[in-house]
Amino acid sequence: MRCSRGYFDVIEFWVENAVLLELATPELAKHYTTALEPEKLAEYFAREN
Secondary structure (H helix, E strand, C coil): CEEECCCCEEEEEEECCCEEEEECCHHHHHHHHHHCCHHHHHHHHHHHC
8 A cells, every 4th residue: 555654655555454564666665755855854854953
């Protein structure tokens, strides 16, 4: 199931309702790494405070 984590999406895959795997296609991984760049994180935390 595709799920949003706010600034990026992942694909959730539960194994026997006990283990959660979060998977990403190359496109989703690109959005993930972009969202977690130090400059982007600094901007986010500056807005939150």
